[in-house]
Amino acid sequence: MAEIIRIKKGLDIPLSGKPSSEVTADNKTTLFAICPDDFPGHIWKSVVKPGDSVVAGQPLLKDKATGRIVLASPVSGKVEEVRRGERRHIEFISVSKDSDKAPEKRALPRDREQIRNIILESGLWAMIRQRPYDIIPDPDNVPRDIFVTAFDSAPLAGDILDESVLRWMEIGFKNLIMLTSGGIYLGVKAGTDIKSKYSKVYEFDGPHPAGNVGTQIAAIKPVNKGETVWTLDAATVAKIGRLCEEGVYDFSTRVAITGPEVKNPRIVSTHMGASIDTLLDGELKTENDIRIISGNVLTGIKVKKDGFLRFPYRQITVIDEGANADEFMGWASLSPKKYSVKRSFPAFLRGLSKPFDFDARIKGGHRAMILSGEYDKVFPFDIYPEYLLKAIMAGDIDRMEKLGIYEVAPEDFALPEFVDTSKIELQKIVREGLDNLRKELS
Amino acid sequence: MKGLKKKIDSVKPQFEKGGKFSKLHSVFDGFYTFLFTPNETSGSGVHIHDSNDSKRTMIMVVIALLPCCLFGMWNVGLQHALATGDADHSLFHLFFYGFWTVLPQILTAYIVGLGIEFIVAQIRGHEIQEGFLVSGILIPMICPVSTPCWMLAVAVAFAVIFAKEVFGGTGYNFLNVALVTRAFLFFAYPSKMSGDHVFVSLGDTAAVDGFSGATPLGQLAASSGPAEVLGVTGDPLSYADMFFGLYPGSWGETSTFCILIGLVILLATGIASWRIIIPAAAGGFFMSLLAHSLASPIYPVTFLSPLEQLSLGGFAFAIVFMATDPVTACRTNTGKYIYGFLIGAIAIIIRCYNTGYPEGAMLAVLLMNCFAPLIDYCVVNANINRRLKRVVIKN
Numbered sequence: 001m002a003e004i005i006r007i008k009k010g011l012d013i014p015l016s017g018k019p020s021s022e023v024t025a026d027n028k029t030t031l032f033a034i035c036p037d038d039f040p041g042h043i044w045k046s047v048v049k050p051g052d053s054v055v056a057g058q059p060l061l062k063d064k065a066t067g068r069i070v071l072a073s074p075v076s077g078k079v080e081e082v083r084r085g086e087r088r089h090i091e092f093i094s095v096s097k098d099s100d101k102a103p104e105k106r107a108l109p110r111d112r113e114q115i116r117n118i119i120l121e122s123g124l125w126a127m128i129r130q131r132p133y134d135i136i137p138d139p140d141n142v143p144r145d146i147f148v149t150a151f152d153s154a155p156l157a158g159d160i161l162d163e164s165v166l167r168w169m170e171i172g173f174k175n176l177i178m179l180t181s182g183g184i185y186l187g188v189k190a191g192t193d194i195k196s197k198y199s200k201v202y203e204f205d206g207p208h209p210a211g212n213v214g215t216q217i218a219a220i221k222p223v224n225k226g227e228t229v230w231t232l233d234a235a236t237v238a239k240i241g242r243l244c245e246e247g248v249y250d251f252s253t254r255v256a257i258t259g260p261e262v263k264n265p266r267i268v269s270t271h272m273g274a275s276i277d278t279l280l281d282g283e284l285k286t287e288n289d290i291r292i293i294s295g296n297v298l299t300g301i302k303v304k305k306d307g308f309l310r311f312p313y314r315q316i317t318v319i320d321e322g323a324n325a326d327e328f329m330g331w332a333s334l335s336p337k338k339y340s341v342k343r344s345f346p347a348f349l350r351g352l353s354k355p356f357d358f359d360a361r362i363k364g365g366h367r368a369m370i371l372s373g374e375y376d377k378v379f380p381f382d383i384y385p386e387y388l389l390k391a392i393m394a395g396d397i398d399r400m401e402k403l404g405i406y407e408v409a410p411e412d413f414a415l416p417e418f419v420d421t422s423k424i425e426l427q428k429i430v431r432e433g434l435d436n437l438r439k440e441l442s
Numbered sequence: 443m444k445g446l447k448k449k450i451d452s453v454k455p456q457f458e459k460g461g462k463f464s465k466l467h468s469v470f471d472g473f474y475t476f477l478f479t480p481n482e483t484s485g486s487g488v489h490i491h492d493s494n495d496s497k498r499t500m501i502m503v504v505i506a507l508l509p510c511c512l513f514g515m516w517n518v519g520l521q522h523a524l525a526t527g528d529a530d531h532s533l534f535h536l537f538f539y540g541f542w543t544v545l546p547q548i549l550t551a552y553i554v555g556l557g558i559e560f561i562v563a564q565i566r567g568h569e570i571q572e573g574f575l576v577s578g579i580l581i582p583m584i585c586p587v588s589t590p591c592w593m594l595a596v597a598v599a600f601a602v603i604f605a606k607e608v609f610g611g612t613g614y615n616f617l618n619v620a621l622v623t624r625a626f627l628f629f630a631y632p633s634k635m636s637g638d639h640v641f642v643s644l645g646d647t648a649a650v651d652g653f654s655g656a657t658p659l660g661q662l663a664a665s666s667g668p669a670e671v672l673g674v675t676g677d678p679l680s681y682a683d684m685f686f687g688l689y690p691g692s693w694g695e696t697s698t699f700c701i702l703i704g705l706v707i708l709l710a711t712g713i714a715s716w717r718i719i720i721p722a723a724a725g726g727f728f729m730s731l732l733a734h735s736l737a738s739p740i741y742p743v744t745f746l747s748p749l750e751q752l753s754l755g756g757f758a759f760a761i762v763f764m765a766t767d768p769v770t771a772c773r774t775n776t777g778k779y780i781y782g783f784l785i786g787a788i789a790i791i792i793r794c795y796n797t798g799y800p801e802g803a804m805l806a807v808l809l810m811n812c813f814a815p816l817i818d819y820c821v822v823n824a825n826i827n828r829r830l831k832r833v834v835i836k837n
Contacts, residue, residue, distance in 0.1 A: 013490070015490070222832065224829075224832055224833045225833060226833070291483070291489060293489050297488065297489045297490045298488050298489075299488075300489065302489065317489075319489065319490065321483055322481070322483060323481050323483050324481065325479075325481055326444070326447050326478055326481065327478065327479040328446075328447075328477065328478060328479075329476070329477060329478075329479075330478075330479025330493075331476075331479065331495065331497035331498045331501055332501065333493075338493035339492065339493055340492050340493045340494040340498075341492055341494075341712070342492070342494040342498075342499075342711055342712045342713065343710060343711050343712055344494050344498050344499070344502050344711040344712070344713065345493055345494070345498075358490035359483075359490070360483040360484050360489050360490065361479075361480075361481060361482065361483050361484075361491070362480075362482050362483065362484050362491045363479060363491050363492070363493050363494075363495055364479070364480070364491070364494075364495020364496060364497065364498075365475055365480060365495065365496065365497070365569055365571075366569075367496045367571060367612065367613060368610070368611075368612065368613025368614060369613060370496055370499070370573075370612065370613045370768055370769055371499065371713070371768045372715070372768045372771070372772075372773035372774075373715060373717075373768075373773070373775060373778075376775065382825065382828065382829075383825070384774060384822050384825055386773060387822050402826045402829065402830075403822070403825075403826065403829075404825075404829055410487075414487065414488050417487050417488045418488045418490065418491060418492055419492045419494075420491075420492070421492075421494050421495055421496055421499055422496060422613075423491065423495065425485075425486050425487050426487065427486065427487035427488070428486045428487055
């Protein structure tokens with residue numbers, strides 16, 4: 001029996017637009033793209049030009065420093081565009097799919113060295129993250145442990161465990177275990193019956209962020225100063241399994257199309273980096289004044305209609321932007337449509353677990369931290385979030401270390417940011433703190 | 443409302459940088475966000491937010507204060523009627539007497555306090571913050587009804603400038619602004635802040651025979667042994683009178699019953715922390731019990747039973763509305779228990795054993811405000827040590 005861990009602190013935000021379990025195939029999309037901004041910690045260099053022919057799995061970008069970590073094309077076709085922004089920073093490289101040509105099979109790995117190399121060359125390495133710093137790990141580093149989450153507890157997220165993941169996951173563990181000096185820890189939703197020889201399974205029960213790998217690490221074996229752990233999701237593990245067993249990198253992904261502004265929320269099976277335009281074609285209730293988020297409402301990235309599905313390629317949420325709401329005396333509102341964990345709005349009378357249509361307004365002014373204990377209620381770590389945030393804002397490296405910055409990633413501060421009465425941008429602060437720390441200590 | 447919004451939007455440029463009224467930018471912005479919730483949408487991080495903001499939070503506290511405030515006005519009228527022998531005890535008569543008596547104080551506190559906040563916000567280029575909405579109503583409620591407005595104005599100005607704005611404004615002060623105002627009055631104008639004549643508004647009418655305007659705690663402090671607590675006309679006060687607050691005192695804080703209504707609102711909305719209030723009540727109860735069991739005529743207040751201690755004076759008001767001010771209280775959960783308990787215990791210690799001060803709640807909260815950062819420091823350090831130990835064990 002797997003050990004059961006109960007997460008008490010947290011919150012399941014009752015956003016409307018939950019996806020049905022119906023899965024439809026996306027046959028329309030032909031344009032796919034990789035956005036290097038999704039892969040923090042490196043500067044990326046393009047290795048293709050517009051017009052080049054590529055096959056799925058062929059590198060589009062390499063990291064500038066070592067050239068060992070690559071980002072691969074998810075489909076076979078022609079490079080459409082290398083879009084650059086300010087100071088020639090690459091925003092995305094798009095590929096139009098013109099064939100279903102499968103990539104050449106790679107040689108199967110036999111030892112630790114070869115396993116690492118095949119993951120690096122295939123582009124799957126970029127899907128792994130390390131703590132501290134929440135960046136792509138250094139290939140020469142041997143992590144203390146590897147933590148894998150097999151469920152996404154964020155608002156409206158779809159399931160990670162499907163047939164293909166279940167089929168290849170164990171083989172993935174078998175290969176990954178060679179890369180760590182410790183063990184692999186798998187976090188699954190309570191009640192999931194999974195047996196694993198190569199990983200230690202923990203069942204997690206409770207509200208979001210129970211599915212966040214950071215929460216799981218904190219509950220199983222927290223990261224200490226000087227230690228490194230790797231984190232990834234079960235879908236990536238399965239892809240590594242298949243890569244090492246069959247020599248094929250599978251770029252397919254299941255995307256939950258969700259949110260209050262989607263007509264028929266459901267799961268679509270497509271490839272990584274699919275164009276939003278075709279994915280959402282005919283799916284929206286309205287085209288005006290909406291916000292399309294690649295990912296969930298807590299940690300996702302705001303994308304335009306002509307944008308692309310972004311890492312981790314699992315979910316799209318569409319909500320009302322609300323920029324023209326012009327709400328009169330909102331602070332005095334008695335509307336039952338306004339959600340607050342504080343029960344200071346009458347909505348709690350109708351039950352706070354029923355779905356609400358949220359919009360993107362921050363619904364208040366920016367203030368200093370006034371109320372105390374707000375963050376702690378949704379932050380299941382043995383860390384004082386307020387004090388850590390203040391240490392980050394003050395740039396006090398020594399105190400950040402002491403207060404546990406090595407254990408956290410920006411996503412762990414998403415729920416505190418949601419409930420914050422003072423509307424402070426906590427994830428941004430943590431991201432900047434981690435980047436500063438890395439710069440100072442390297 | 444669209445029309446109003448359009449109209450305001452059309453004059454908005456005049457209040458922005460370079461506009462005719464740019465010196466009033468903060469004031470304009472304050473009123474604008476008061477009328478219309480800002481349409482700002484999230485730029486980074488989470489895409490949706492909880493509807494609760496700082497304005498709503500402050501308004502909920504003001505709502506929680508309303509029962510005490512309205513009752514207090516009525517009680518001012520009642521004490522006046524009893525003291526002057528006015529036979530008309532109708533609800534409206536008493537209420538409006540109290541209302542007109544305390545209105546100048548409320549207006550003074552708001553005009554002076556908000557005026558300073560507006561000026562400081564404009565100088566700093568900040569948005570106007572709503573912290574003073576609560577302080578402004580709290581301040582008159584914890585002062586004697588006969589406090590002259592000019593004194594109040596001086597005290598409010600002192601507190602807002604030196605207890606709050608010099609530290610950076612709302613969210614950065616380490617002392618409770620309302621209590622600093624009260625403490626300033628208490629130490630600067632002691633004769634107007636205690637005694638037999640300040641807690642009952644007589645107006646122009648003469649008092650009846652046997653009138654005594656001393657608060658129950660004031661009477662006890664002046665007595666020499668177990669004494670009965672009397673109302674303004676010389677009749678003894680029952681426990682119910684004490685609980686419902688039918689006695690003279692700082693006008694907003696006498697009714698424990700109304701304070702409990704406020705408490706329910708604050709706890710139900712999750713704005714005040716039970717982690718402070720319950721330990722504070724426990725600390726007060728425990729200390730009163732101890733003092734009562736060691737009662738001595740040298741310290742006559744010790745003869746009060748724990749329940750009477752909790753119901754009389756400003757104790758209940760202080761632990762519900764003052765100790766829970768999140769900015770000046772402890773911010774860690776463990777710290778809150780310690781902070782709350784000590785406020786309760788110290789308030790009763792001062793009340794019982796320092797006969798110079800009939801009420802100790804104000805000083806207890808201010809004292810613990812000073813110690814709150816230290817308590818938090820210790821709690822956070824325990825967390826740091828726990829983290830360090832983890833590394834040591836591994837090595």
